[in-house]
Amino acid sequence: MNIAQIESNLQNLIKSFSKETFIYDLLLAYGLPKASITRLQKGNLNLSKSEGEISWKKKLRFQEEYSADLHLTISELAQSIKHEERFVIVTDYELFLAIDSKTGEKLDIELAELPKHFDFFLPWAGMEKAQHRNENPADVKAAERMAKLFDEIKKDNPVKTEEDSHALNVFLTRLLFCFFAEDTHIFQDGQFTNAISSHTAVDGHDLRSYLESLFEVLNTASKGRKDLPAYLNAFPYVNGGLFKDSFQVPEFSRKSRQLIIDAGEMNWKDINPDIFGSMFQGVIDPEKRGSLGAHYTSVPNIMKVIEPLFLDELKEELEKAKHNPKKLNELLYRLSKIKIFDPACGSGNFLIIAYKELRRLEIAIIHHLQDLQKAAAGFNSKSEQLSFIPKAQLSLAASFQVELFSRIQLSQFFGVEIDDFAHEIAQLSLWLAEHQMNVEFYREFGKTSPTLPLKEAGKIVCGNACRLKWEKVCPKKEGDEIYILGNPPYLGKKEQLVNHKLDMQLVFNSQDGFKNLDYISIWFFLAAKYCSNTPKCKAAFVSTNSICQGEQVGNFWILIFSQNIEIIFAHTSFMWKNSAKSNAGVAVVIVGISAKNGSIKKIYSSGKIIQTQEISPYLTSGTTTIVTKRSRPLSQIPEMTNGSMANDDGNFFIDHEEYIQLPSHLKVYFRQILGARELFYSFKRYALWLKDEDIEKALEIDLIKSIVNKVAKYRAGSTREATRKLANTSHLFGEIRHKSGQALIIPGLSAEKRDYIPIDFLTNGEIVSNLAQVIFDFDPWLFSLLSSRLNIVWVRATSGYFKKDLRYSPVLSYNNFPVPYISDQRKQEITQCVFRILEERERHSEKTLAQLYDPDKMPAGLREAHRQNDLAIERCYRSRPFESDEERLEYLFKLYEKMIAEEKVKDSLFEKEKKGRKVKK
Structure with missing residues (x-):
């Protein structure tokens, strides 16, 4: 209900x-x-x-x-x-x-x-x-009322064209303004709803013509009105463009007329334009009706963007200037010139909150100026606190005239929105926010600018931000202070539709690797271009954390940094949630960028603020070094490779029940095979595993001959030439990487929530599939290293994710994992940790690895064994334990950079030595 x-x-x-x-x-x-x-x-x-x-x-x-x-x-x-x-x-x-x-x-x-x-x-x-509490019931109720009205109007006025849709969007926007106006003293109390109730027929047949007349009146100044009935002439002139253009008003029935009156009887003054706008978008999409309120961006989340982007610095300036009237007036002037631009503005949430915060800051500045003037006049209640202010400053304050009006205009706010209705709502919401702040200003000072006639709204353009020239939407000139912000659509590679892929092609043209980037990368790239030659321009967006993880880092941040751009602040990964019911949230980061300026950078992580000279693309304190694929390990550790790939369309495989039923003489041709799924859930699966010397005898067996023929047929029919060639050896796996002897299996994918990557020893000649990684010829201490917290933190940053699962990439994570020199004594110590982990697993042998490594159900003994293992591994890196994952990652990147630099020196010396040998010859 x-x-x-x-x-x-x-x-x-x-x-x-x-x-x-x-x-x-x-x-x-x-x-x-x-x-x-x-x-x-x-x-x-x-x-x-x-x-x-x-x-x-x-x-x-x-x-x-x-x-x-x-x-x-x-x-x-x-x-x-x-x-x-x-x-x-x-x-x-x-x-x-x-x-x-x-x-x-x-x-x-x-x-x-x-x-x-x-x-x-x-x-x-x-x-x-x-x-x-944040999802105000009044906003939800209003949205649900409007949903009913929208449905009823559409029933009587079918939308057949884009023009019809736009006209209906404009009508609903105007209706919302009138409801809000009659409850907030813009109009007389109840003026709009009472007029409809009193001056139109109950069956609604004349409501269309009445509203057409009313909207025309609202767009006409008093001196231009002639021969109007008193009940129409009583409405004020609105202006601002809201009622300027002529659009067809829908027809009404008895029911839709009554729904308008019912909606008007709500108390619209309690509506929050920053929230309601997003909710109202759900009104026109019936599929979103069940989650009205689930799609707006909450104020605390928006503040995570605007505070480090510009608000914190402005407040610091106010603190410095609060006893200096000249600097306070300069700060007021600065506020009046700032431009705020959201190139994916939706219904205007970010713009509205930014506007309100700037207006509140302005109010605080004016209060300080008034306090200084009163202190100068000798009757300020706070004069004792201000007694230390130099007399020259007080004299200066006395000479200033504090003008009680807002200098911040809606024309300083710019946006782009692809959805026509959201674009209309964004403009309306800015007007409503302006009125609310005017009321707040009046409460503080007893004076304010009149809301009517409306001033020009922010420049909100309906269009595709990926294809518009941003400088035409938000013009910039030398010296402009501009802040770009927002929460653009994320859309990973597989979620992009044809139109999104075309946007990517148009923006990135022939840049390497762009097809693997998230859709949001467009906004960062265009913001980087916009800011690159504008010293006072900064940008910050909310994004899924994939742009700062794995392979995307190399493809994406090279493009951004090439524009003379640096990261100026970042919120590391956190769950982006709103107060709406059943809102699971998504893991995001917030990244702020600007042209290089040498300023102190800030990383917000786990409730702490870390100040640094530089922020890496992995959102750690460090240089902009990017981890790239490499074919061999950077450290002194054995090679890791992908498991063997069948390329068989599933024909080689049988399950455990089928294997049990095989005659004994056939079982020798099948081997147990493990990928991530089999490892985690103890599933037993088998695959036909033939050697060249077995083939002649094996093909005499009907079952094996049938399997091999099916594989040959599948491979021969492939569109890939390499796969078609494999039809000649259809008795073998497509890619064979198996070696005899002991092996270490590492899952290719692991659940995001796990605190450790579950790995295991294989000692019975099992085959590792291409859904896992494998290491042969290793010492047991390597199990300890790869089971550590340090390793999973590194993998999360460098390998990234597939859907919601952590990916393990040998060429990105393992081969780049920085491992310091570990003495034999240390290796013995951490090998003991391996045995403790295995012992604890054995105590719960009835459980699968998936169950054992579920962080909510992990046995205490196993967790403690891993904790001790972490401490032992971390002592190999430094003497004191790490306090957080952020600290671990920062240390690992610094070690990685050091090892890469040392490797380059060695390679350089080797090249010189090689050239020297050639010269001697």
């Missing part, structure tokens, strides 16, 4: 209710099961023995009270809860009192006002209030 339905149910309940059934009807209004309420009414679920009292476990405690003090009664009931009742309610059917026993919130109202407080009992409907 949604919020609009609940409110409607409460309105119907209050219109006519029976005291005998009131409490049961109240519970039904929130969608509680009718069968349960019937049982409660019959007394089966009522745990109270007192007359006139109901107690339903975990739901409510209710009592009618006519004689005593209701407040005393509810206090006593709340203090004597026995059955975890969530709500305590007392009423005499005139007053209505309630207490939420979980949060301590109280409700003390007249019963008739209950529908206005529908959100108090939302937990009955499965919606905890905490989920709705």
Whole structure:
């Protein structure tokens, strides 16, 4: 049951209710099961023995009270809860009192006002209030009301063309403005809704012509109006372009007219334009109706972008200037010139929050100027705190005229949005935000600029940001202070549609490796080009963390750094969640860039701020060194290779049951094979594994001959020439990398949530498939190294992810893993750690590796064995333990850079020596 339905149910309940059934009807209004309420009414679920009292476990405690003090009664009931009742309610059917026993919130109202407080009992409907603190119930309710209206209008006005769709979008935007205006003193209170109710027919046949006339009036200044009826002329001139263009207004029915009136009776002053705009996008997409509110970007998340991008520095400037009137006025002027540009602005969330924060900063500056003036005049209440200010500064303050108006204009805000409706809503939301800040300004100073007529809205362009010239949307000239920001679409390579791939082609042209990049890379690349020759331009975007992991790092950041760009701040990976119910979130990073300037950089990670001279593309403190593929290990460790690949269309493989049923003489031709799945879940699978000397005898067996023929047919029909050639050896795996003897198996993919990569020894000649990596000819201590926290931290950064699984790349991660010199004594020590890990696994032999390494269920003994192993491995790197994964990664990259530099020196010396030998000859 949604919020609009609940409110409607409460309105119907209050219109006519029976005291005998009131409490049961109240519970039904929130969608509680009718069968349960019937049982409660019959007394089966009522745990109270007192007359006139109901107690339903975990739901409510209710009592009618006519004689005593209701407040005393509810206090006593709340203090004597026995059955975890969530709500305590007392009423005499005139007053209505309630207490939420979980949060301590109280409700003390007249019963008739209950529908206005529908959100108090939302937990009955499965919606905890905490989920709705940022996701304001008023926003949800408004969006649901508008969804109903939208559906009804579309039913009577089918949308057949893009022009029809745009006209409807503009109409809904204008409607929203009128609702907001009549509840926030832009219009007279209730003016718009009352006019429709009073001056149009109940069946709605004349509402279209009435609204067409009204919209024309709203676009006409007072001096241009002639012969208008008083009820139309009473509306103010709006301007700003909102009602400028003529678009067809839809036809209305009795029902759609009434829905407009119902929507108008809501209290629209409680609407948050920064949130509601995103919710309202769900109105026009029925598939998103079930999650209204799930798609907006919450204010705390937006602040993670704008604070390090510009707001923190502006606040620091205010702190420095707060006793200097000249610098305060300079800061006010600076605010009036800043440009904010969101090239994927949606319904304007980032622009609105940025606008509001700049306006609030402006208010703080004006307060400081007023304080200085009052101190100079000798009657400031804070004058003792300001007594240390030099007299010259106070004299200067006295000479300044503090002008009480906002210098920050909507024309400083720019955006691009591909969706027509979101683009319209973004413009409207900026106007609404301006009005809200004007009201806030008035509360502070008693003066403000009038909201009407509307000023020019921010320049929000409807178009594809990947194909527009950004400088035409947000023009820049020398000295401009510009901040580009937003949350563009991420879209990995496999999620991109044809139009996205074309955008990538157009932007990156012939750049190497661009086809493997995420779609969001376009926004970073275009922002880098925009900022590259503009010293006061900075950009920051939210992105999935894949742009800072694995192979994408090399392809992507080389393009960015080539524009004379550096990373100026970063939030390392965190879950991007909003307050909406069932919002699982996605792992993201926030990366800020600008032209190189030598400033101190900041990394925000795990609640800490790390200051550094340079931020690497892996978001660590360090240089811009990029880990690239290499064919042999950088360190003194044995070679890791991919497992053997069958290339057989599945024909070589049989499961355990099929293997058991094979005659003994056939089993010799099959070997157990393991990939990541078999390793994690202890599945047994087998594959035909023939040697050249076996082929003649084996092909006399019908089963084997059939398998080999099927593989030959599959390979011969391939579109790849290399695969077709393999048809000549269809009795063999396509790629064979197996060696006899002991092996170490490392999964090609491992679940993201695991704290360690589960690896294992193979001692019975098992074959490792291409879904895992394998090491032959190794010493046992290597198991310890690859099972360590250091290793998984390195792999996460350098290998990246496939979907939600951690990928293990030999050529990117293993071959580049920096391993210092480890003495024989240390190797013996860490080998003991290997045995402890294996012993702990053996204690739980009934469990699979997947179960053992589930971080929520990992046995304590195994976790401790790994902790000790981590400490032992880390002592090989340095004497003191690492405090965090960020510290581990930073250390590993510094060691990697050192080892790469040493390798280059060695290679250089080798080349010189080689040339010297040639000269001697």
